[in-house]
Amino acid sequence: MTTILSKDLVSKWIREKMEQEYSITVYPQNSEFGEKFTRWLTDNGWSFDVNEDKIVLRGKDPIEMASMVLEIRKKGYFVTTE
Numbered sequence: 001m002t003t004i005l006s007k008d009l010v011s012k013w014i015r016e017k018m019e020q021e022y023s024i025t026v027y028p029q030n031s032e033f034g035e036k037f038t039r040w041l042t043d044n045g046w047s048f049d050v051n052e053d054k055i056v057l058r059g060k061d062p063i064e065m066a067s068m069v070l071e072i073r074k075k076g077y078f079v080t081t082e
Contacts (some may be wrong), residue, residue, distance in 0.1 A: 006033075007029075012021060017062060018060055018061060019060065021058055021059070022058070022059055022060065022062055022065045022081070023056055023057060023058045023059075023081070024057050024069055024072075024079055024080065024081050025054050025055070025056050025057075025067065025080045025081075026054060026055040026056075026057065026072055026077050026078070026079050027053065027077060027078040027079075027080075028053060028054075028077065029038070029076050029077060031051070036078070037075070037077075038050075038055075041055070044061070044068075044074075046068070
């Protein structure tokens with residue numbers, strides 16, 4: 001098998017990506033966020049800030065953040081990335 005990129009280069013790139021902080025903003029469906037949704041976030045190990053009518057989630061793993069976006073959208077919430 002031919003190697004296109006060296007393992008060291010790829011490992012360095014992954015480490016750099018994991019050092020950055022990523023955030024997503026979640027907006028409620030109709031009114032306020034329910035206790036069930038915020039408990040679900042907490043139970044899944046997410047720390048978040050509630051600002052007025054939105055929740056901001058932060059994390060360092062871009063793949064985990066992308067998975068969370070998909071799960072939240074399935075629940076019917078509007079999500080934006082920053």
